[in-house]
Amino acid sequence: MQKEYVVGVDLGGTKILTAVADLEGNILARVRKDTEAKKGKEVVIQKIKDTVYEAVQEVGIELSQVKGIGLGVPGPVDIKKGIIKHTPNLDLDNINIVEELRELDTPIFLENDANAAALGEKWFGAGKEAENMVYMTVSTGIGGGIIINKEIFHGAGDAAGEIGHMTILPDSKLQCGCGNYGCWEAIASGTALSKLGKEAVESGKDTLMSDLVADSTKVNGAVVAKAAEQGDKVAKEIMDKIAGYLGIGMANLINIFNPDTIVIGGGVSQSWGLIEDKVNSTIQARAMDSLVEDVDVVIAELGSDVGVLGAVATALAELDLF
């Protein structure tokens, strides 16, 4: 019998990363192309196909040996119908991507990218022992994927896990991209971090951040983190504030889900050492003791491979190969 494989496609706003993996999830080849979303959906769809053809060719196998293709996309999806509902930076709204990729003649499993990442960390990364896990990714926004009994929990409309839009500061003046005020994402993400950093520099506070950038518009989360690392008091206060809000949201997730594992991904995981104590003390104060004991909070392990390994995991999960 011929050996069998799966393919994972990580479709992003700027690049498409496609990999062929064996049924244990070992990546055997990877192909990367710029998405060039501005050239329109036909170009993007053709590029997805091309990455699959090229990756398969690189391994020296036939496409018929690929049992399924996991496809992670940024934004909400209709998994059963195979429709991408909306993507912020791609011209693929309401496209039936499974139909569009029919020529590949292989089962396509569509998944939201945060859910795919959660599956990736669960099977290949920091959550290998997890049964009930919350994956949270904190970068410019806060996204999430919920794993229950080792499977993604999709909810009624494939949209479960919008943890970044939980309101935790209802009276906040900070408006979220979703229109609401005081969303977790609006007050605890990298965007909130850089906003607070900018404000500190602009208000003329005595802070290292001013020396690290040419002007206040250049202040981002990494700059705040760097200044805090170097002992800057203003930057440390900002990190502390964000850490407190991160802890509140995590305490809420612990109280609601009683998870065995929370996996932290995204840019924030690179500065975790700076905020870990405050996050943990906030969780201790706000989540119920026995539930705090039940949970391990761990940092994501897959780095920039999380998308493509998540897409591989999506295919393996849908094919019941775990």
Added chain:
Amino acid sequence: MQKEYVVGVDLGGTKILTAVADLEGNILARVRKDTEAKKGKEVVIQKIKDTVYEAVQEVGIELSQVKGIGLGVPGPVDIKKGIIKHTPNLDLDNINIVEELRELDTPIFLENDANAAALGEKWFGAGKEAENMVYMTVSTGIGGGIIINKEIFHGAGDAAGEIGHMTILPDSKLQCGCGNYGCWEAIASGTALSKLGKEAVESGKDTLMSDLVADSTKVNGAVVAKAAEQGDKVAKEIMDKIAGYLGIGMANLINIFNPDTIVIGGGVSQSWGLIEDKVNSTIQARAMDSLVEDVDVVIAELGSDVGVLGAVATALAELDLF
């Protein structure tokens, strides 16, 4: 073949309500006894047994025809081990209740009362069509039960669903029974409602509530609701405030779970008409549009039978009889 039955036991701080039901969940007999918790655990355990014997006798069947007994208890449980971890008003902490009831010679299925109630509403009440449902009960506290793919989601330590302890007003001075500040339960439960009512009366505000009670200590949630119903402005403002907080927590649950159904139980459901508009407008403002479209918010249907029918449902669910 002899006909088969299940038993449900609703163990409460003040009463034990036990019912025999057929495998369709129709109640054939019910026996109610005062818990008399102060007389000690042996008395309570004996009373549980007695209610089972008496209910079975009332139907005129043998105990051997009972396939399982569902037992709903207030407080956290260890389902696999059969241990009641803690009960606020009963002397049963750390009791292995399944062992203690061994003489009944029937499988005992232990469940937390809010989870049992969720199962009851799902199978016999307002959630019959639900696959992914959040049951919330708002009385002196806020409890919850989460149903995923028609089953209770228990989490890592059988403690999932502590939705009342999600922090939604972190800077609040209102301390929750759990020690945290700004828990949903502390600011949106019947306790919060009566607290605000008392404060209004004590501060000498011009409100009907003062006429409805002999003194401010007598103000409770029902008094505030009654005054609001009669058009009292102060009481209406209080109801509005609570409704807003209820809506925030519900919006969070919608964003996190993308449920098809939320079932509202507990005392608040009796005053739902007074707060419904404000709850709904808050959900609209704070939950994501497509997720709001996916969910039906409905009032619980089982009334004071929810505990015992929940215990019956627990037995039927554990026996795979649904």
